[in-house]
Amino acid sequence: MATKALFNSVVNWFIKQRIDQIENFIKNPIETQNGVLFSQLFHGENTDYGKIHGFSSISSYNDFKERVPVVAYEDFEPFIERARKGEKDVFWPGQIKQFAKSSGTTNAKSKFIPISDESLAECHFKAGKDLLSIYANNHPDNTLFLNKNLRLGGSAELYQDFNTKFGDLSAIMIENLPFWVEITTTPSKKTSLMSEWESKLKAIVSEVRNEDVGSLTGVPSWMLVLLQRILADTGQGSISELWPNLEVFFHGGISFKPYREQYRNIIGKDINYYEIYNASEGFFGIQDQSGSDEMLLMLDYGIFYEFIPMDRFDPNNLQAIPLEEVEIGKNYAIVITTNGGLWRYLIGDTVKFTSLNPFRIKISGRTKHYINAFGEELMIDNVEAALEKACEATQAAVSDYTGAPVFMKDGKGGAHEWIFEFCHAPSDMDLFTDVFDNHLKSINSDYEAKRYNNMTLNRPIIHAAKPRLFYTWMSERGKLGGQNKVPRLSNDREYIEPLLKLNLAD
The missing domain is CATH 3.30.300 (GMP Synthetase; Chain A, domain 3)
Structure with a gap:
């Protein structure tokens, strides 16, 4: 009991500290973002990319906007290839040792997204902690920390190429997770990193069926496949019969709307659902209100945001605006500058702002995933x-x-x-x-x-x-x-x- 009380005390202290920090960037969004931008410019000024674009003498956002071009992956790829071959100080200080391989859904060609030590710790891992902090703050009677989290990531291993490693982002994160996360998570690292999907599903079902699962994390479509397999294997009528302490599903990657009723049926009781917005390039948004379909734009993860209005989107003349100029209800393509060394990078997603105080968003689509064959602009x-x-x-x-x-x-x-x-x-x-x-x-x-x-x-x-x-x-x-x-x-x-x-x- 003493150990449990101490653990809860530490967790509650951490939650309070982080909620205070989140409230601070909510109150000071533009100042927070300006701080992120100039911190990144300082870190990048002695890199090759920084020298080419004169980072050291940039003193305002307008300087940054005029000197540094908005780029797609294809524009930035030559720099990434140099870094993949082990070159140091190409676009971020030191050597980038890990790259998230992603083909996305718009291009069959593989993309290799740089994952620096800073982006891993200050963006991806920080977001995971924030997700738990926000949830626990909204649900003080939760039992999240007493049960296992079932994670379902990509089917991937890490591969050695040149002097660096590459693989799915989930593989990179699992490979680098602290030991205490492994204790509270299922399935094991070995099973999570299996590559062949059908074999992996069988192994996951075998491992998790006897665990006490309190939360789920994954993409709705694939998690549903797993839950269906678990019910077929165990013979239970619903997931809540197997895991009575299940209380929340943290989901992202695709819209949850088509799946909501299916989850209600397969779980067999009402649980909480929290949406997240993450990608290989960074972690961008977290649902911060229970029952909402909006996500808080996370402003202190080392990511500086810009936006291109989709009604003015021209691939040959990409003109972005800063956060303070966005409007509610308009479609914007996202441009990011990150602590992974991406500079004014067009990630391909589109969002709409639902609130400007604080800045909350909904994902509206992809810059290449729409139907506009007749001027209908269907997102x-x-x-x-x-x-x-x-x-x-x-x-x-x-x-x-x-x-x-x-x-x-x-x-x-x-x-x-x-x-x-x-x-x-x-x-x-x-x-x-x-x-x-x-x-x-x-x-x-x-x-x-x-x-x-x-x-x-x-x-x-x-x-x-x-x-x-x-x-x-x-x-x-x-x-x-x-x-x-x-x-x-x-x-x-x-x-x-x-x-x-x-x-x-x-």
């Missing part, structure tokens, strides 16, 4: 909202989906074509289509204009996928596992064509 957040309404109206539940344009041909109007994999089929597919279509009209005026009298866009074409279609497709592409995502939207037919073909195959 992922539009689709998720319409999908939620269609499912409610028809008692349906969707596990995966993708959409693409049908281009005009032979004088016929265009359309949007969708493949939805249902775990509960709609009671009426025509009603599902109408509700989906009408809600898109109600929340997206550009879509509504293009749908008017079917002049440009016809009624959506919706296909029901056969069971495990997306799982099979991802498997064929070598993309099974916790950090791989199904592309939700595309402005061409790159993804939907092979899926349609696979859906018709025996």
Whole structure:
């Protein structure tokens, strides 16, 4: 009892200290961000990249904006390749020894994101502690620290290449976690780092079925696959029968909206759900209010934020604005400068601000994942909202989906074509289509204009996928596992064509 009391005392002290720090950057957001920027410039001034762009004589944000270009991965890759080969002081002081390998969902080419000691400790690990602090502060009667956290990361190992290592971010983090995290986490490091997905699932089920799990952490789609396997293996009616102390799911990577009802059913009781916004490039946002669908933009992780309004997004002339100039409700592409050595780097995600005091955000999509073949500017957040309404109206539940344009041909109007994999089929597919279509009209005026009298866009074409279609497709592409995502939207037919073909195959 004395040990438990001491542990709780230490935890509560840490939580209070960190909550005070979070409240400080909430009160002083612009000052906090300016401090981050000039700290990064100081660290980078003697690197090759810093010398090229004159970091040492930058004295204002405008200087920074004028001298340092906004870059995509392809622009920055030559510097990353030099660092991967062991060169020091390329874009961050010293040698970067670890790189997170990520193909993302927009490009088949692998990306190698630098992970410095500072970004690992002051961003990724700090965010993990903050997530627990915020949750515990919001739920003082929690028992989170008395039970295990079930983590589901990517299927990856760390590989040696040149003088550096690379692998999934989750593999890098697991490799570097302090011992006390391993004690409170399941499955083991050995199992978590297994590469072959099916073997890994079996090993995880075997390890975790007899644990007392109090929290889950992972991507909703893949975690659902794991929980379904656990129920099939144990014969339990619900996850809460197996783990009665389960109280929260920390989730990220994709929207939770299509999965909320499925989780309520499989868990068998109401638990808390907290969204996080992280990527290989950094950890950006944490849901700080219970029951909310907004995330607090974390301003003291060594990341300086800029934003490009999507209505002015021009790949040949990327013009960003600072945090103090953003507006509520507009779509922005995110540009980051980090303590991992990324300078004005376009990560490919888009967000909307829901609050400016404090700065809270929702993920709205990807700069390359949208449908705008006819000027309709359809983003992922539009689709998720319409999908939620269609499912409610028809008692349906969707596990995966993708959409693409049908281009005009032979004088016929265009359309949007969708493949939805249902775990509960709609009671009426025509009603599902109408509700989906009408809600898109109600929340997206550009879509509504293009749908008017079917002049440009016809009624959506919706296909029901056969069971495990997306799982099979991802498997064929070598993309099974916790950090791989199904592309939700595309402005061409790159993804939907092979899926349609696979859906018709025996």
